[in-house]
Amino acid sequence: MANYAKRLWLEEDLGDDYRWSYRVSEVLFSGRSEFQEIDLVDTPTWGKVLLLDGKMQSTEADEQVYHELLVHPPLLHHSCPKRVFIMGGGEGATAREVLRHKTVEKVVMVDIDKVVTDFCSKHLARNTKAFADPRLTLINDDARTQLEQAPDGSFDVVIGDLADPLDGGPCYQLYTQEFYRNVVLKKLAPGGIFITQSGPAGFLSCKEVFSSIHATVRSVFPAVVPYAQHIPSFCDIWGYNMAFSDAAQTPLSAEELDARIGARLDGVPLHFLDGVTFQGLRHLNKMVRVALQEEKEVYTVDSARFIHGAGVKA
Amino acid sequence: MANYAKRLWLEEDLGDDYRWSYRVSEVLFSGRSEFQEIDLVDTPTWGKVLLLDGKMQSTEADEQVYHELLVHPPLLHHSCPKRVFIMGGGEGATAREVLRHKTVEKVVMVDIDKVVTDFCSKHLARNTKAFADPRLTLINDDARTQLEQAPDGSFDVVIGDLADPLDGGPCYQLYTQEFYRNVVLKKLAPGGIFITQSGPAGFLSCKEVFSSIHATVRSVFPAVVPYAQHIPSFCDIWGYNMAFSDAAQTPLSAEELDARIGARLDGVPLHFLDGVTFQGLRHLNKMVRVALQEEKEVYTVDSARFIHGAGVKA
Amino acid sequence: MANYAKRLWLEEDLGDDYRWSYRVSEVLFSGRSEFQEIDLVDTPTWGKVLLLDGKMQSTEADEQVYHELLVHPPLLHHSCPKRVFIMGGGEGATAREVLRHKTVEKVVMVDIDKVVTDFCSKHLARNTKAFADPRLTLINDDARTQLEQAPDGSFDVVIGDLADPLDGGPCYQLYTQEFYRNVVLKKLAPGGIFITQSGPAGFLSCKEVFSSIHATVRSVFPAVVPYAQHIPSFCDIWGYNMAFSDAAQTPLSAEELDARIGARLDGVPLHFLDGVTFQGLRHLNKMVRVALQEEKEVYTVDSARFIHGAGVKA
Amino acid sequence: MANYAKRLWLEEDLGDDYRWSYRVSEVLFSGRSEFQEIDLVDTPTWGKVLLLDGKMQSTEADEQVYHELLVHPPLLHHSCPKRVFIMGGGEGATAREVLRHKTVEKVVMVDIDKVVTDFCSKHLARNTKAFADPRLTLINDDARTQLEQAPDGSFDVVIGDLADPLDGGPCYQLYTQEFYRNVVLKKLAPGGIFITQSGPAGFLSCKEVFSSIHATVRSVFPAVVPYAQHIPSFCDIWGYNMAFSDAAQTPLSAEELDARIGARLDGVPLHFLDGVTFQGLRHLNKMVRVALQEEKEVYTVDSARFIHGAGVKA
Incomplete structure (x- = not known):
C-alpha cells in the first residue's frame, strides 16, 4: 500500500453472495485471444498474477505449491517417467516442474490457446526456461484430439491441468468416463499414471466437482489416490x-517419497512437498472422505449434454 | 440472493490490500459491551454469523469444525478428562463440545465479556443447552486471574479459545512463556493437556503468530503436537x-483415536474428526514444518511491552 | 465511523459499470410487501434512509429538498389550491409539504403499497403528523384507477410522485400521453396544475427519461415548466x-413567489426554496435545453408495449 | 461491460463512510512525479479519466463543462481579455478554452508538476493543440512565485485551477486573503477579473471550502459573483x-453573454454555456446563499498555520 495512491481493485466472485478484492499496483499486460481475455497484473498481496477472463489463474505467491502437487506425486510414484503428456498447462509451470525430473525425455504439452502460451513464454520469467527446453513439444490444439492421435501406450504420465468441468466450456469432455476409458487409459504405457486437478476440495465445497471427478476416475482406473491442499x-x-x-x-511411504525426490530431481529441493507433507495431504478428513464414498455421479458424455452450456450442476 | 433485493455487504480486511465481502440478508441482533461490538447476522454464504467488532468470529457453516478440533484432540488424548478450564470461549461452542465427553464432571469457562456470553446463551440455539448444563461454571472475568486463583493441579485439560496475541488487546499475556510456565502448567494435574488456538497456519501465513506460539509452548511443555485445518x-x-x-x-494412532471417540462421546458421531482426519492434520507440510523448526521468537512478558498496543510483529 | 466497528455497506448500482456504497450503522427495520422489500437503515452519511428493493428512496439528509421542489412550485403557482391529488408518495413527505399550505382543504394520496404507508406512518417521525392530518385521505390502490373514478374538475393540483417509467413496473402507464390527456387533464379544475417527478436531468443523463416525460407532458398541456436540482x-x-x-x-417572478411563500405557508420558512432559487432551477443549461427541444419520443400506451418488462429504452 | 471480463474497479472515497467505484477497462499509462502519482485509465462510464494520486481529476465525459465554466465567464465578462495567467491547470484544458478567445494574445500557465504537463501534452489528444499554441508560455514552477515576479497590472484575467485549499498541500497559500490582496489584485490590470475553482458547492457540502473561499475573495475584491454547477x-x-x-x-445579461460568445470565440459553439445557462448557475439556492452570507471564516496566512498539514477544517 505504501508505494501507490490509486485504489485499483480486482474483484472476483467466490460465490453468488461472496466475493473478494485485492489491490492491483500495476497492470503489466493485457491481451485477448479468440478464447479468453488474458492479463498480467502486479499486486501487493500475491505478487504477479495471471488472469484468464478476469479470474486468478496463478500467482507468484503460491503457484509453486499448486504445481508441485500436480506434477511430482505422479512422476515420483512412477518407476521411471520418461514421456509425459500435459493437457492444458498453458502457463508453462506444469512443464517446468515436469522437466525437473532427470528421467524425463519428452514432454508434450497441448494447450488450445496460442495467445496464452506465447504470452506466458515471454512474460512469466519463472517459466521461460521451460518453454525453451528441447525436451518440450508445445502444440496449440485441443488436448483430446492430440491425445487420441498418439499411439497407444506412448506415455508414462498424463497430467490434466485444465479448467473445471462445470465452467461451461468444452473442458467437460476431458473429465468424462469415456475419455478416461477410451483415450487416457489406452495411451498410458504399463504402469502409467494419470493425474488431474480436481477443483475445490474443502469440506464445504468438495461436492461441487471433486467428488464426481473422483468417482469418474475411480470407475475407470483400478486405484485412485485423492489428495488436497489449501491454495x-x-x-x-x-x-x-x-x-x-x-x-x-x-x-x-514418506521415506520412499523422500528418497525418490533426492534421487530423481534436479538438485534444487522442492519448496513444499516431501514425504511427510504427502502423508498429510492424502489423509483426507472425514467429511470429504464420506463425500467421496457416497458420490454416485459419474461424468459421462451423456450427462455432458445437460451440463454443457449451463455450467451448473443439475 | 433470491429472497432479498437489498445489497448489504459485510466487508472484512484480510490484509492491507486484500479484503472480502459477503452479503447479509438480515441483521438479527446488534449490541455493544464495554469491550466490543457484538452482532449476529444472517448470510446466504455462511448461515448465521457472529461478529465481534465487525470480524467474523464464528459461522453456522463451519464453527463445528473449528470447535471439534479445539476440544476433542486434547480430551481424547487425556486418559480420563474430568475437569476442564476454558479461557475465553464466550460463544459457548467450546463448552458444548467439552460437555459431550461423558467423563467430564466440571467445566469452568472464563470469558471477560458478560454481554457476549449473555447474548450467545440466548441467541445461539446450538449452544443454549451447553450454557444450561449443570456441569458448567461460567465466570465473567479475566481468564488469567481466575486460573491463577485455582489450586495447583486442579484441571485435566486447559483450553485457550482466545483472540490472537497480536490483536493489540490484553490477550497477549495469555500467550507468554511466563503464563504457560507459572500458571497453566502448574494448574494442570499430572497427565494434563493444554491446547490453544494458534492463529493462521498456512504456508504463507504461519509466521504471523502460529510459529511463535508453537515455540513458546514448546519452551515450556515437554511435548507439543501442532496441527492445522482450513476453516x-x-x-x-x-x-x-x-x-x-x-x-x-x-x-x-488413528485406531486408538477412533476407539476413544466411540467410547467416550455422547453417541452422536463427530462430523469432521476421526482417526484418519487427525493423521492428516498433524502431518504438516514442509514449509510450515520448517517455519516451526526455525522460529526463534518466544513470546514473553518483556516482548509484550513492545507488541502490546502496536498489534504488529516487530 | 467513530461509533461502530463493523463494516456493513449498502451497495447501489448507479450504472452498469459504476456503483456507490455507504456504510450502514444500523438496520432499523426490514419488511416486505407483495410489491417490494422495505428497509429503514441508519447511516453516517445520510442519516436515516428508506430503501425500497434496496434502492435509496429518501434520506434524512436531503428528502426535504426533493419534496419542497415537488410540492411548492405547483401549489404556489396555483391561485388558491384547495384539493390536491397525490399519485404515489407513500413515504408521506409529499403530503406533509402539501399540508403546510393553509389553503389546502383536502388531500387524496393513493399509494399502492399498504405495507409502505403503514411502515412510514409509524417509523418516519417527520411524517407522522401528516399521516394523521384529518385533511388527508389515504387510499391503498392503483393511482390511475382512483383518479379515473374521481369527478372531472375535482382537483386543483395533481402530483406524480412515482417510480420512473422505465423501471419495468406498471408505473409506465402513469407517464403516457393517453393518461395525461384522458385522465389528469380532465380531473384538474380550471387553472389546475400538474407536476411529476421526472427522473435524472443532468447533462449526461437527461435523455434517459426526463426529455421524454417533458415531451409527453408538453404534447398534452398548453404550458410546461421544466426545472431541475441536484439531489x-x-x-x-x-x-x-x-x-x-x-x-x-x-x-x-422571484418576488411573487417569495410573497406567496410568506402568505400561504404555515409560518415555518422553507429551507431550500425561495424566489431566487426557483429562478436558478428553471434556467436549465444549454445541453439539457437542447435535449428537451430535440426530443421526439412521446410515451404512449403503444410504446409501453415494448418498454414494459424490458425496463430499457429501445 | 460487454467487451472485457476482468472486474477491475477504481474506488474513491467520497467521505468517511461513503465511496464509489467505477470499472476500468484499461490502464493506459501510469507514472509518478516528485509530487504525485499520475494515471490515465479508460472506463465505460466516464471515457478516459486522468487520475492524480488515485483521485479523478478530469474525465472525457464532463471535463468540457468544468472548464467552460472556469474559463469563459471571466473572459466574456472582461471587455477585451488579452493576457491571461493560469495557476495550475496542468492538464491543459483550461489553456485550451482560454485560447479559443480571439482577443487572447498571451497565456502564462504555471503548473508545478512537469511530469503532469509532459504527460498531458502527449497523451490527452483534446489538449495537444493547446500545448503547442505559440501564445502559450508553460512554466513548471510554484504559481505564486511566478505571479509575484510579474509586473503589476500585467494580466487581464487570472484563473485559479488548483487543488482545494484543505487538501493538506501547499495550495492553501494560493487561497489566502494576503495572496489575493498583495499579489492577484495587484497583477491585474484595470478592469481585470479573477476566478478560482472553489470546491464543492452543494447544499450539504458548501461549507467545506466554498463559503470560505467566497468570504476570502469578497474581503479583497469589490464585487464577487459566485456560481455553481453539477459535475x-x-x-x-x-x-x-x-x-x-x-x-x-x-x-x-443572458443576451449580452450570448452576443459576446458569438463575437469572440473561435466559431465552434460552446457545448454547455450560454446566456440562459449562466442565469441559472448564478442564481444559487437559498441554503447555499445563506451559507455564503453567514460565513465568517476568511482564509489568511495565519489560519493556514493551523490548517496546513491537517487538511481538515477546525
Missing part, C-alpha cells in the same frame, strides 16, 4: 486425483 | 498447538 | 415538469 | 467565485 489464491482447499493403471500400485 | 470463514488454514505435560505421551 | 442521495440532478392547464399562465 | 465525475455541485477588480462591473 490461498484459490480461496479454498484444492483437490487432485492420482490414478494408477496398475492395480497393484500403492502410495509410497 | 473457510477464516479464509485460511487454522493452527492449534496441543501440549502434553507428560513427556512420555505421544499422539494416538 | 445528493440520488447522485444526480433531478428533474421536474410542472404543467399548467391554462395556456395563459406563466412562471412567477 | 457528475466530482459527484457534487462544483463552485466558482468570479471577482471583478472594478466595483462598477456587474454580471452580463
